[in-house]
Amino acid sequence: MIFTSLSPNVQKDDLKLALKTLCAPASWQSGETTAELEAAFRRFLKVSSAFSFVSGRTALFAILKSLEIKAGDEVLVQAYTCVAAVAPILWCKARPIYVDCENDFNLSPEDLRKKITPRCKAVIVQHTFGQPAQLEKIISLAIKHNLFLIEDGAHSLGSFYQGRKIGTFGIASFWSFGRDKILSSTFGGMITTDDGGLAQKISVLKSSFPYPSKLWIFRQLLHPLVLWLAKKTYAFFALGKIILALAKKLKIISLAVEAGEKTGEPPSFAMHKMPNALAILALNQFKKLDQFNQHRKKIACFYQENLKKESAFTLPPPNEKAQSVYLRYTILSPQAPRIIREASQKGLELGNWYNAPIAPSGVNYAKVGYAAGSCPRAESLSRQSVNLPTHIQITEKDEQRIVDFIKKYRF
Known part of the structure; x- marks a missing residue:
């Protein structure tokens, strides 16, 4: 399995640190x-x-x-x-x-x-x-x-x-x-x-602002561990999907966007300080920032070189004034929903940021003040976006597999 999301930065040292912090x-x-x-x-x-x-x-x-x-x-x-x-x-x-x-x-x-x-x-x-x-x-x-x-x-x-x-x-x-x-x-x-x-x-x-509760912090520390287990078992009779669904339903892990946020309401965790436990995890990742970003640039360059002759896709435009880190390498295709759906069937979980002008799907536009049609280019991009992963877990074999799959939709 190849994932674009689901805590893609987490490595073995991060898992060990989360487990160690859970015990303190x-x-x-x-x-x-x-x-x-x-x-x-x-x-x-x-x-x-x-x-x-x-x-x-x-x-x-x-x-x-x-x-x-x-x-x-x-x-x-x-x-x-x-x-x-x-x-x-x-x-x-x-x-x-x-x-x-x-x-x-x-x-x-x-x-x-x-x-x-x-x-x-x-x-x-x-x-x-x-x-x-x-x-x-x-x-x-x-x-x-x-x-x-x-x-x-x-x-x-x-x-x-x-x-x-x-x-x-x-x-x-x-x-x-x-x-x-x-x-x-x-x-x-x-x-x-x-x-x-x-x-x-x-x-x-x-x-x-207060600190979040210890129960909330406990759930966030569990998150990388639960996600690691889910990804490891994702292709085994869909066990990983079941683990994720149960973890969310039982509130073992938190949602990235809570239901109330889709109407503009603050999430339950808003207006709090950053707890020390999460700072421990973030600081460990910060020490790897250059490694992460160099890897992202390398993967993005591979996608660029291998897809630039494919007229069916629009690639990120070059910007000579900038050095981009490419959190995700996003291409455009009129077949975006089909590509993402069929990729998942092949064990490639590509990303769909942003599949709506105000994402995720289900946002109440009236509540957040967005008028449909007011930003036509954003709406067009949201219908065509396919995110290719660039994170540290993507190998040379993975990037080639992704490119080979994308090229099947060149016509």
Whole structure:
């Protein structure tokens, strides 16, 4: 079996660490490792402040709240994204304004220009799949209209734009350590900023948040272990699928997106600090960041070289100004749903980010303020996207098998 999702970064050392941490409940909530992780981010990005939170969406909420975004304000955010990147705007009682994207899966500067209103206070710039957005044009518009620029680095830790690290262009950036991100600790998030006044407000807000319960932390530590077992037995009479289904039903592991989030509501774990136990897992992954990203680039290069002559597929466009880390290598095909479905039948679990302009499927567009047809390119991309895996578990044999399978749909 080849997987695109299901905690793909987790290696043997991560499993051992999760098991070791499970046996030390005294270290689960508070501890020194959260501060060590924050320090690692400050050094990596050469910024003055970093603040850890329970999730990337909580980190975004803390930024918006500290920027005093409130009812009546508008925040610009691209379509072709996850509802988790939109909901924190709603938690502040503000209104999301959806901007269409371009063929690089990122926010369109031209559509951004059209949708800025006097009520707009901020723009959130997502670097989709680790491919940097057109920052020069976006920054110019943000300056012209006095908008706070917030970078969504959930896919792009380690990417560069014009020789400068992603996450250092806006007033603040937020990062996610969700199960399928660049680094994974099941949940977890971070804010980085060089703005002293904003940092002070975020610090005060963070201090008011509690730690998650020990039961919740226990479930997150179990997650990599349960997923490892499920993947190992996935093809054995569908045992792995049964394990996953039971683990979710019995709430042994948490859902990536809770049901209420599809209507813009906060998840049960929102507004909490990052627990020390998850920081232990994240810091271990952070130490492997360069290894992870070099591997992703190598796999992406293989896909590019082997699929570039196939006119039936649209590949990620090149960007000479950027160095992308390719969290996933996403191709476009009118046959995307069929490819993903038939790949699964062959033991290839390809990804479907994003199969809706505001993903996952089932989001209540009325509740999150999205009008169907308002971002036509994002909607078109969502119908055609197929994610090819680039994570550390993908071998040369795997990448060749994936390419051979994809080429069957060239006609």
